[in-house]
Amino acid sequence: xxxxxxxxxxxxxxxxxxxxxxxxxxxxxxxxxxxxxxxxxxxxxxxxxxxxxxxxxxxxxxxxxxxxxxxxxxxxxxxxxxxxxxxxxxxxxxxxxxxxxxxxxxxxxxxxxxxxxxxxxxxxxxxxxxxxxxxxxxxxxxxxxxxxxxxxxxxxxxxxxxxxxxxxxxxxxxxxxxxxxxxxxxxxxxxxxxxxxxxxxxxxxxxxxxxxxxxxxxxxxxxxxxxxxxxxxxxxxxxxxxxxxxxxxxxxxxxxxxxxxxxxxxxxxxxxxxxxxxxxxxxxxxxxxxxxxxxxxxxxxxxxxxxxxxxxxxxxxxxxxxxxxxxxxxxxxxxxxxxxxxxxxxx
Ligand code: NDP
Ligand code: PYC
Numbered sequence: 001x002x003x004x005x006x007x008x009x010x011x012x013x014x015x016x017x018x019x020x021x022x023x024x025x026x027x028x029x030x031x032x033x034x035x036x037x038x039x040x041x042x043x044x045x046x047x048x049x050x051x052x053x054x055x056x057x058x059x060x061x062x063x064x065x066x067x068x069x070x071x072x073x074x075x076x077x078x079x080x081x082x083x084x085x086x087x088x089x090x091x092x093x094x095x096x097x098x099x100x101x102x103x104x105x106x107x108x109x110x111x112x113x114x115x116x117x118x119x120x121x122x123x124x125x126x127x128x129x130x131x132x133x134x135x136x137x138x139x140x141x142x143x144x145x146x147x148x149x150x151x152x153x154x155x156x157x158x159x160x161x162x163x164x165x166x167x168x169x170x171x172x173x174x175x176x177x178x179x180x181x182x183x184x185x186x187x188x189x190x191x192x193x194x195x196x197x198x199x200x201x202x203x204x205x206x207x208x209x210x211x212x213x214x215x216x217x218x219x220x221x222x223x224x225x226x227x228x229x230x231x232x233x234x235x236x237x238x239x240x241x242x243x244x245x246x247x248x249x250x251x252x253x254x255x256x257x258x259x260x261x262x263x264x265x266x267x268x269x270x271x272x273x274x275x276x277x278x279x280x281x282x283x284x285x286x287x288x289x290x291x292x293x294x295x296x297x298x299x300x301x302x303x304x305x306x307x308x309x310x311x312x313x314x315x316x317x318x319x320x321x322x323x324x325x326x327x328x329x330x331x332x333x334x335x336x337x338x339x340x341x342x343x344x345x346x347x
Contacts, residue, residue: 004324012050012323013038019053019336023060025089026068032091036122041323044314047187048123050325053333055265056089056121063264065089065119071096079108085118090270093118094127101274102134109279114247115270120144124164125178125308131274132166132174140164141239142270145259146252148182149223151233154209156223159252159266160186161239168277170289175296177307181236182224189215189224243271 007015016034021027033056041049059065069086071093076082081104083097097113104111124140131138144159162185164178180186183203192199193215201211204218204225218224226232244251249269250258258267281288299306 001327003327005327005330006322007325007330008322009038009042009318012041012325015333016050016053019057019333020060022337023057024067025060028070029068029088029092032095033089033121036091036126039126040123041325042315042318043125043311044318044323045123045125045311047185047191048121049323050333051187051191051329052121053336057336059119059121059264062262063119063259063267065264065267073097073100075100076114079104079111081111081113083113083115085115087117087267088119089265090115090118090120091122094130094270094272098127098130098272101272102131102136105131105136105274105276106134106279110273110275112274113272115272116247116249117267118270119265119267120270121265123178124162125166125176125311127272128164128166128176128178129174131272132168132176134274135168135170135276135278137168137275137277138164138166138273140270140272142243143240143250143252143255143268144186144266145256147186147219147224147256148226148236148252149205150237151226151230154205154223157253158182158226158233158236158240159255160224161236161252163235163239167292169293169296173308173312175292175306175308176311179227181226181232181239183227183232184224186219186224189218193219243269247271 013034016037017030020030020033037050037052066086066088069088072084072086073096074082081097081100083093085093093115101111101113120142127140128138141163143161146156146159148158148160149155150157160180160182162178162180167175169175189199189203198213199215201213205222206212206217207221212218226236240251247269255266255268277288278285296306
């Protein structure tokens with residue numbers, strides 16, 4: 001028997017919705033969450049693909065997350081939309097709020113969306129791509145749970161705090177980067193831990209503050225490390241502040257405390273900024289775009305790749321051939337379904 005299961009993207013989406021619905025999530029939330037999970041698996045971002053169903057269902061079963069609260073939107077200023085997720089997962093809030101954010105950025109040149117009180121599990125590039133598709137440059141960021149030691153320290157204070165940026169490229173895939181400000185996402189260390197694989201030195205330290213390649217020692221009692229030493233540590237701190245106290249929401253330390261040992265997804269806020277090049281430039285959009293392209297060409301011309309290039313290639317493959325999910329993970333996920341659903345034969 002093959003150790004992977006091939007699934008069409010519709011199957012990934014359908015399975016995700018069924019699992020989330022069985023765990024009490026409303027249809028609107030389940031579909032919004034499933035869209036993000038399917039996008040992660042499709043683009044071969046395994047730490048934030050179908051694996052996340054294990055974490056979202058654990059959260060649904062073990063925390064006070066709302067399964068059905070509808071986001072409440074507030075038009076706060078001409079350039080600011082606020083979305084209160086009401087302690088549900090964030091994707092539905094983003095979907096609803098982003099339409100208003102786009103309208104505002106097109107009117108004001110630069111606009112922000114603040115999402116508050118959201119449980120968060122997802123990669124940020126699916127959100128950034130919505131904004132680049134609308135012709136906007138964009139930045140998104142959020143804290144998570146404290147699990148990362150600051151540069152020079154050994155105690156977890158910072159979250160894995162992702163930051164994502166997108167630049168629209170008319171007629172081409174956008175330029176998008178999206179990474180944790182820790183050396184790697186926690187999800188990646190969890191995947192190594194599940195498969196008993198060592199992690200590279202530099203990802204984390206053990207409970208004694210010593211460098212280790214043991215994923216379990218980092219996750220349980222140790223701490224992750226920021227990428228790039230003091231620079232990643234400072235960038236991560238900026239995210240704590242801008243997507244925490246600045247927007248009236250929790251830091252990663254607060255979020256972990258709020259979790260109170262339940263092991264649920266982090267609960268905090270998110271900051272998204274959208275910028276319209278048509279309004280911020282000096283009326284020479286075609287020239288500005290050409291200058292940006294010249295920069296990208298200078299990368300590509302020397303054999304360097306752009307961030308997201310791997311992802312877009314993976315997307316093309318997955319759309320044509322479906323995705324390969326490790327059989328053990330597939331079975332763990334189908335076991336989350338009750339009765340006859342879970343005993344369906346694997347494809
Ligand atoms: P990586 O360290 O793999 O970095 C990902 C980014 O770097 C991607 O944009 C990737 O493009 C780009 N990249 C990787 N290698 C290269 C290269 N050689 N040249 C150019 N660009 C490159 O990912 P992380 O583990 O840091 O993060 C993974 C995901 O986890 C992110 O999507 C992030 O949003 C998510 N995350 C979410 C959190 C949350 O709180 N919700 C917390 C932490 C992380 P490509 O994809 O094409 O390889
Ligand atoms: O992988 O670090 C991570 C993460 C935290 C919250 C969602 N993903």
